[in-house]
Amino acid sequence: MINENKIFDVVIYGNGLSAKSALVALIKQEYKILWINNINKEENDDRTTMLSPVSVDFYQKLNLNNLRSIVFPTKKILIKTKNQKNFTTFEDKKFQKTLCFLAENKFLHKELNIIISNQKKKKNFLELNEDIDKLNSNKNYNEIILKSGKKIHTSLIIGVDGANSLIRDLSNIKSKDKGIKKYGLVGLIEHDQTHPFTSWQVFSENGILALLAKENITKTRSVSSMIWSLDKNQMECLFNLDKDDFEKKIKNEIGLNLGKLSLISKISKWPIKRIDVSNPIGLRSVVLGDAAHAIYPLAGQGFNLAIGDVSELVKTLNWARNHGLDLGSSVVLNKYENKRKVWVNSITKLTDGLDWFFTNTSVQTQNILGTTLNFVDNFDSIKRKLLETMVNN
Ligand SMILES: Cc1cc2nc3c(=O)[nH]c(=O)nc-3n(C[C@H](O)[C@H](O)[C@H](O)COP(=O)(O)OP(=O)(O)OC[C@H]3O[C@@H](n4cnc5c(N)ncnc54)[C@H](O)[C@@H]3O)c2cc1C
Structure with a gap:
């Protein structure tokens, strides 16, 4: 039962x-929280997500009990352009540190749902x-009017x-919608030959194909x-394409002998939207995740x-609470925005740049990337620096 006179922190x-990750993280900090949601779509989310070690650490601190059993480590990433002979390998040779972890979205939802219902x-x-x-936002509070008329x-x-x-939209936060220009085809494949904890990515004029390490069912x-x-x-x-032809396309594109390779799930297509938000904050509001980028x-x-x-955001709100500040005030939200903008811009530019490169340049020009990767392959110090960036973000 909602008390209309109560003022929620968030x-x-x-x-x-x-949303669920934000919810669980903020509940842990004991804020007065109302979660409004009216759509339940996650059952259909058959995607997987590569989580950085920092993201896994974030979930570990939230006590996702079964996290270890739903994430699969990648310790070696092999990257190449289609016309390169060999893959460029990224791995921590000395300590064999995990570079990233694969999780199925539906299991992440399940784990977060358990915590939320508790x-x-x-x-x-x-x-x-x-x-x-x-x-209706003003200097003192936000008034949210629900479709039922409740406030x-x-x-x-x-x-x-x-x-x-x-x-x-309701907060008048400006965004640039670049539409749907790409699609992601996703599915699970099984292959004969094991390369434990290895993921591959091939860049070519045929798109960008990634095979991300999930489980090793048996030794082979x-x-x-x-x-x-x-x-x-x-x-x-x-x-x-039918199944056989699709499998041939994967084999041809990856250019590796993975032994017998077969699709073991249906293929689904996901539109990829590109949206830029130059400043994710409004009057007493902030957008996070895909709503912000x-x-x-x-x-x-x-x-x-x-x-x-x-x-x-959790760090900033805790700081505000410790200093007796209003959580929705502009000083608090500006502090958050300043902390995030450089990294969000850098990643957006990097991914746009790679996408542009493979969409708009000739095969010859794309070979330049191959040459660069070959060059990087010969310099352990550059690779170490790139690895540190991967592991720490
Ligand atoms: C094919 C593909 C593969 C990807 N792989 C990776 C990867 O490996 N690593 C990675 O970091 N990222 C990956 N991403 C990106 C990642 O999936 C998104 O960044 C992430 O899903 C964003 O989550 P979100 O909760 O912010 O947005 P969404 O997943 O879009 O969720 C927003 C939710 O809010 C809901 N909503 C809208 N209105 C309401 C309402 N009225 N009430 C309640 N809910 C509402 C929507 O229905 C939706 O469920 C991938 C994306 C695609 C398309």
């Missing part, structure tokens, strides 16, 4: 992985399955409602998660950025 709106008994956390109609008051509203964010059989980023025409051609998934960074948003 209202969280959204139902994806970022928290429902707490009196400082409420869930409401309704839609938001209007947002909610909060210091801060956090929009974690994806690329088409309603909260972003492995499962990898496939994500192939393509433009619409390329995606339609591949999507309409929808980027190309070719470097597996979109969701890791969302975890970075959540961590930074």
